[in-house]
Amino acid sequence: MAKAESQPRLQRKLLAWLLVPLAVLLVLDTAVAYWNSLRFANLAYDRALHEIGREIALHVKLEGTQPRLELSEAAANILLLDPEDQLFYRVTAENGASLGGDADLPAPRNGKPAAPDFYGAAVRGEPVRMMVAWMPVGPDAGPPQVLVQVAETLHKRERLTWEMVANVVLPQLLLMVMATAVVWIGVSRGLEPLKRLRRAVSDRSHLDLSPIDTHDVPGEVRPLVDEVNELMARLGRTFDFQNRFVADAAHQLKTPVSGLKAQIELALRENDLQRVRHSLAQLYISADRLSRLVRQLLSLARNEPGALDSMQLQPLDLNAHALEVSMDWVPQAIKRSIDLGFEGAEHPLTINADRDRLRELINNLIDNAIRYTHPGGRVTVQASRTGDGQCRLAISDDGPRIPVAERARIFERFHRLLGTQEDGSGLGLAIVSEIATLHGARITLEEDVDGVGNTFSVFFPLRADERPV
Ligand SMILES: Nc1ncnc2c1ncn2[C@@H]1O[C@H](COP(=O)(O)OP(=O)(O)OP(=O)(O)O)[C@@H](O)[C@H]1O
Numbered sequence: 395m396a397k398a399e400s401q402p403r404l405q406r407k408l409l410a411w412l413l414v415p416l417a418v419l420l421v422l423d424t425a426v427a428y429w430n431s432l433r434f435a436n437l438a439y440d441r442a443l444h445e446i447g448r449e450i451a452l453h454v455k456l457e458g459t460q461p462r463l464e465l466s467e468a469a470a471n472i473l474l475l476d477p478e479d480q481l482f483y484r485v486t487a488e489n490g491a492s493l494g495g496d497a498d499l500p501a502p503r504n505g506k507p508a509a510p511d512f513y514g515a516a517v518r519g520e521p522v523r524m525m526v527a528w529m530p531v532g533p534d535a536g537p538p539q540v541l542v543q544v545a546e547t548l549h550k551r552e553r554l555t556w557e558m559v560a561n562v563v564l565p566q567l568l569l570m571v572m573a574t575a576v577v578w579i580g581v582s583r584g585l586e587p588l589k590r591l592r593r594a595v596s597d598r599s600h601l602d603l604s605p606i607d608t609h610d611v612p613g614e615v616r617p618l619v620d621e622v623n624e625l626m627a628r629l630g631r632t633f634d635f636q637n638r639f640v641a642d643a644a645h646q647l648k649t650p651v652s653g654l655k656a657q658i659e660l661a662l663r664e665n666d667l668q669r670v671r672h673s674l675a676q677l678y679i680s681a682d683r684l685s686r687l688v689r690q691l692l693s694l695a696r697n698e699p700g701a702l703d704s705m706q707l708q709p710l711d712l713n714a715h716a717l718e719v720s721m722d723w724v725p726q727a728i729k730r731s732i733d734l735g736f737e738g739a740e741h742p743l744t745i746n747a748d749r750d751r752l753r754e755l756i757n758n759l760i761d762n763a764i765r766y767t768h769p770g771g772r773v774t775v776q777a778s779r780t781g782d783g784q785c786r787l788a789i790s791d792d793g794p795r796i797p798v799a800e801r802a803r804i805f806e807r808f809h810r811l812l813g814t815q816e817d818g819s820g821l822g823l824a825i826v827s828e829i830a831t832l833h834g835a836r837i838t839l840e841e842d843v844d845g846v847g848n849t850f851s852v853f854f855p856l857r858a859d860e861r862p863v
């Protein structure tokens with residue numbers, strides 16, 4: 395299969411485009427040349443046929459008023475001698491009586507031709523050219539006249555015709571063969587850079603994503619190679635990103651796993667049941683943290699930019715959904731003595747969203763707000779319409795403000811603020827950001843007007859039927 399694909403199809407196509415019209419032209423040209431040549435050959439030989447007819451007529455004598463043909467067989471043979479063709483003749487009187495000649499000659503197609511008549515006929519099954527003419531008897535042009543028929547087979551006419559055709563067609567055929575050779579060689583040479591390009595790509599290692607050398611690439615395929623190079627650069631960036639992510643993830647997993655091992659070793663050395671229980675409780679907390687980290691890593695992988703296909707978008711009321719998720723956090727908020735409030739919009743805010751992913755986005759933002767706000771603080775979830783075809787989900791707290799320099803970086807994977815005491819691996823906001831992107835939403839961290847706390851806002855496009863007209 396690979397062999398068939400490696401055939402230079404372009405080359406064959408170009409040749410076909412050149413040769414097929416040329417061949418058609420050649421056939422037409424041959425036909426035209428044939429008819430023209432035949433006309434000229436007939437013109438030339440018809441004249442000779444007419445001359446022979448006149449010679450024969452000279453041998454007709456008058457016996458009183460009756461014409462009589464005085465042509466000996468020897469004289470007739472000399473007159474009708476031809477190296478290539480066989481000739482026939484017949485002379486007929488005005489009253490229809492045959493005066494001599496070949497009885498097999500067919501009767502003239504027109505018994506009274508005004509001028510010499512030339513046409514194709516057949517004698518004993520062989521095609522002939524026939525001349526029929528009224529000719530005077532003796533030197534005077536007046537009556538009586540005799541009807542002279544001379545016929546000749548077609549061999550020399552055909553030979554002359556084909557010689558003339560060959561003279562016209564052969565140079566053209568030669569030209570066609572030369573054109574084919576020139577095009578074949580030219581296209582082969584023209585395609586050589588493409589073949590080199592193909593070899594350069596097929597010889598390369600699957601890990602080599604460096605750009606393809608474009609210096610002798612033909613201009614027509616240059617944009618294609620540029621696009622491929624661009625794609626390779628993007629792939630290279632994705633691979634780098636993935637590699638760094640895998641290394642980071644492994645690093646992040648290593649610490650809790652080592653912690654777990656150390657705790658297990660410690661517990662194994664304990665004899666006191668009470669202490670073993672305590673170690674087990676610690677182990678449980680560590681295992682829980684580890685499982686959360688694994689869940690977050692999976693979530694990151696699930697929400698990669700290419701995950702659009704796995705999204706289950708459906709019309710969803712952001713207002714109701716945000717309220718429902720917020721309610722789940724009430725026990726946690728109470729535990730941390732945080733005043734969790736909800737300020738919804740008056741009307742539903744219908745957006746196209748993946749229910750589970752949207753829940754994860756809101757969960758991460760509320761989790762952060764509750765986690766990083768001091769006990770007794772206040773966290774507010776707001777849903778509102780912005781008036782420009784969008785709606786806004788805002789989660790604000792009155793905890794310590796995130797420094798301006800850190801505002802962009804906190805959305806990066808594994809990035810946490812220095813000195814943060816709370817548990818966490820720095821993945822929550824990266825997941826939020828990926829989910830927002832998948833929904834075509836934009837996320838901002840705003841400066842709070844009163845200078846206290848942080849407000850994370852996510853702007854979702856409203857469904858078309860929700861937008862003001
Ligand atoms: N509402 C907030 N108030 C103050 N700091 C915050 C707030 N939200 C996030 N941060 C800071 O941004 C950092 C990154 O947050 P992110 O949610 O990405 O990770 P995390 O909370 O540390 O870990 P996890 O992966 O468990 O969510 C946090 O470590 C914290 O320092």
Ligand SMILES: [Mg+2]
Pocket residue numbers: 758761762818821822823
């Ligand atoms: Mg978090």
